[in-house]
Amino acid sequence: MDNRAIHHAADLIEDADALVVAAGAGMGIDSGLPDFRGPGGFWSAYPALGRRGLEFYEVASPRTFDTDPALAWGFYGHRLALYRHTTPHEGFGILKGWGERMFQGSRVFTSNVDGQFQRAGFSEDAITECHGSIHHLQCSRPCCGDVWLAANFVPSVDDETCTLVNDAPTCRGCGAMARPNIMMFGDSEWIDRRSNGQEAGLRRWLDKATRIVVIELGAGTAIPSVRHFSHELLVNYGARLVRINPKEPAVPTQMDVSIASPALAALRAIESMTLRA
């Protein structure tokens, strides 16, 4: 790892009053969560879907809840159970500690739907989930704008076929099937009210924040929501950026820091530098 970049990142964190953690799919890999990208990535995580030749974008689609609900809920039920039982890696705690040492604290902006920041102890009102959360449900039709916790639903999934074997959750309003409150592929039915409310709170915090450092982790260019957000903070809020990404680490200016590394290794390296200071 580039020692100068690690030093520079530690300096930016030391000088900052406010921390924004901007996290994409790469953040979860060190917790043992599968990365669906790359050739065969999705099918090695879900062999039953590979045998049927089904791609990620076909399964993660609101239409699949109409055409093959047992399969759609088999996939999402498996993920829901997986995320409920995952322990967030140590990097989450490192970030939380940095935020607690800053005058204005920290906020999280993530495209991950897995709820791992909440599990790591970040407070619910400090998190914006721009693609929604698998731990929340909405009506599949949808008949209304309600979003509710999935806590009462315990999926039972046959891993051989990737199908749900117990009853899918239903909408409290109309009795139709409920689905995860996640933005899927080609999804015009996602209810974004919860996500928009989170972002409005984040904007109010940003408007008062000074000397912001953004630590962006595992956010690629393929689904660019998180990168767009980081860049907007540089332009509109004068923030500085630490980008941690093993494959796409380039940063916009020399004032920003590029670290070509998985999330946890980079966070540990920076942490050891800040402790020494």
Ligand SMILES: [Zn+2]
């Ligand atoms: Zn409904």
